[in-house]
Amino acid sequence: MTLSEENYLKAIYHISDVCEGGISTNAIAEKMNTKASSVTDMIKKLSEKGLLNYKRYKGSELTEKGKFVAANIIRKHRLWEVFLVEKLNFTWDEVHDVAEQLEHIKSEKLINQLDEFLGFPKRDPHGDPIPDKDGNVSDNADVLLVTLHENEKGIIVGVKDSSSSFLKYLDKQGIALGKKVKVIDKEPFDNSMKIRIKKEEFMISQQIANNIYIKK
Amino acid sequence: MTLSEENYLKAIYHISDVCEGGISTNAIAEKMNTKASSVTDMIKKLSEKGLLNYKRYKGSELTEKGKFVAANIIRKHRLWEVFLVEKLNFTWDEVHDVAEQLEHIKSEKLINQLDEFLGFPKRDPHGDPIPDKDGNVSDNADVLLVTLHENEKGIIVGVKDSSSSFLKYLDKQGIALGKKVKVIDKEPFDNSMKIRIKKEEFMISQQIANNIYIKK
DNA sequence: CTATTTTTTTAGACAAGACTAAAAATTAAA
């Protein structure tokens, strides 16, 4: 597995989480910040290696083997993110770029020992579940904050957008994983909502509410 | 800095530790397990980047900038080795290959936080000194065990060969960093010697004695 | 000081992974 192959597998895996059926070449190109022609070359190679199924003009789909490899890279990514936050005092908006590098380090022992060292964490700093050794991910029944109705309550358990700017906004507003949130008011016009966290009430836009996961 | 450039710099830096003056193309090729023609290409590139001085047929020498970059890679390599042994229960013969990968991770913050997390260690698991942020290495006045005479004593502080097979041999013989050693007898014929560690006496060959550093 | 051996560099080729431009297949519109 080259670095590039691994990044493609990961991208396709993540797109599959959202979209049904075969993944389009263009969708991969967009996620990978590359051109469709480059994607075509790569999916041919991955197909020959048995990591995805592909027919010309019909899109791609990961095989079981491909899913396993991808889940393992994501496992490494998220464990390293935990390490950076828990042990090296990184903030949750600083970890992603470094984890993008660390996820490609090849050593079974390293990642399993790291897992143990961190106390077998279930989620990364952004609330995303950490796959186990066998590539199984605990499928969460969490829901986006934007779907809650007036007077509904829940606990913040994750973020969909892990960009540094979004995470910094959350920090500033005092929005963090584990906090209880209640929807005070919803504005139908622009889907903004007033929420309460720890007795403080404030407005958030739909865009914000659309990127926060809640456990009811 | 690409991965390959970094590995060349590191190799040249290590050869410079042993050899005086300009480093020959062949010496680099041997250390890098590559061909001289490939080396010529690379040193041209590194030369253009101001990382080493090079004139055709005259060999190469790292610039200050080149030395700084190389020392920083070695700093990362050795800090990661400490991490693997101290925190993740690796043995000293298992760490090198993983550190070869980890040394290329790019993040100032990562390596400085790691340094702090480990308690600012001075040496790696093989007794090699860890360069500081500015690329300074504490030059040790240590001496190879093979140079000791009969009845001389010292403390084992490092190994020259860090190969897994050598380190496993040392483990088996009970030879470890920090132990006191006394030369009981030297055989002029083959330079083997009888040594005492913790009241136990045994023979070691010149090859072994040539790869163990002693502080007198 | 010339001849031979060794070292180093050049020339040309290759694989991986990217890109551009153009062709082919598919999908959407009229």
Added chain:
DNA sequence: TTTAATTTTTAGTCTTGTCTAAAAAAATAG
């Protein structure tokens, strides 16, 4: 159901880092 727009693939080029084979320079020997 033809035509137009979009998506996807092919063809050909480029860069990085590697290789082999051959040429050039330097070192060694006689």
